[in-house]
Amino acid sequence: MLLPFVYLLARALEGDSASLSEIVFRERNFLLLRNTLALTAGVLIMTTLIALPLAWLVVRSDLRFKKFHSIMGVLPLAVPGYVMAYALIGMSGYYGFATHFFGIRLPRPEGWSGSVLALSLYTFPYLFLNLRASLLGLDPSLEESARSLGRTPWQTFFAVVVPHLVPALLSGWLVIGLYVLGDFGVIALMRYEVFSYAIYTQYSGAFDRVYAAWLSLMLMAVTLSFIMIEARLRGRRYVRTGKGTARPAAPVSLGRARPLVWLFLTCVYVASIGLPLMVLSYWIWRAGPLVDPREVLTAFYRTTLVAVPAAVAAIVLAVPVVYLTVRYPSRASSALDRLVYLGYAVPPLAFALSMAFFALRAAPWLYQTATLLIFAYVMTFLALAVGPVRSRLLQIGPRYEEVSRSLGHGHFASFMLTTLPLLRTSMLSGSLLVFIMIVKELPITFLLAPIGYSTLATTVFSRTSEGMMAEAAPHALMIVLFSSLFVGLILRHEGNK
16 A cells, blocks of 8 residues: 555656756646646536535425435436546537537537546536435434524525535545546546646656656645545534434425426436437447447457455455454554545546556566566555445444354354355455456556556447547446446445444
């Protein structure tokens, strides 16, 4: 986990002091920083404008078919960001979906606006899930007290409800912000220069790899700043002083606003789910004989060839880490637990770049191999495997192992006989989660995959960037189908007590 910092720092300090000063303070860096922050701010604002009304409608209003709307609010997670960008680009141009069916030639989406739209339509479910859970747990008596003191519904919402949603907002914003900072596929297809795109162009073009290392360190500094700001802001706690009574809030009637609500929901669902599926179906139909099922299956086989061992390795490493932190809490185990999340917090492109530098300098025999790619996957997504295992181990407790040891078994044998069988379901869930994330992963695969080793993600990106929309469609559809397993996993765990 410390390799990104160590090797990027070593690589960045290779130049002389005069050149380092010129590299760090060049004007282009400030432009990249401004674009990166502007993109992040735009995505956070747009996702909030989508997720907050949607969560309130699902939880607090008298809207019908709430389970359906909950599913539709999470389903966009099945469409990776670069596939969403593919769909938006596939709508435009002379041969696009809009021109063919409606006779309207839309301009090609690009730059800041195109990047914000594509990233927002993919990432708003992260915020929706947090806000929905927070609203479900909010005590309705707080709002009733505000109303009894003369506050209007809007005043109650902003004075009582919104402050209690701050932790959920900060948590969702952090996840979305980290994703935007590390994204590469969307901003590359939309031709918007931010840190991640500049890092890739510097590294792949071999123009100045010292500069690429400095850009990576700058991006990591921005990422850590986001994490520190979020931790500082969520320091305040919002809890009630009494036990209260557990009961659902009375649904608010939509009244005359119901048509506007349905218009809002229709626009969100069509843009986030309907648009990608329509554009993919259109380009697959246009492809016709160009679609080679064997090529799609080959790309999927190559994807699973690295995703399966990475998912297995991640869960094998997650179990001892979780066991140590839960059963033997200490400063050392707490530090180890935080270190696990470091790989997920580091932007994927910076992490991949550090792995490339490490292999070139310390282990050249690993460079451009599937082994290095799998290792990078494991270090990046290990935190995702830790979550389900920790939740289950906290529920199990140490009593089973204590009874086993009292019957003469050793510590390891007791764990294998009693605890491990109870962890199997959560281990399967964690490994499946890692597998699905690897299927959608682009930056790490693009930089570290062996030459000629194309996965579903790299095939979609490379063909879309070259304007080969029809050839990219089947691979994109395959990603969406398998990413839907990720959505199913979220909904399944949400329904479990």
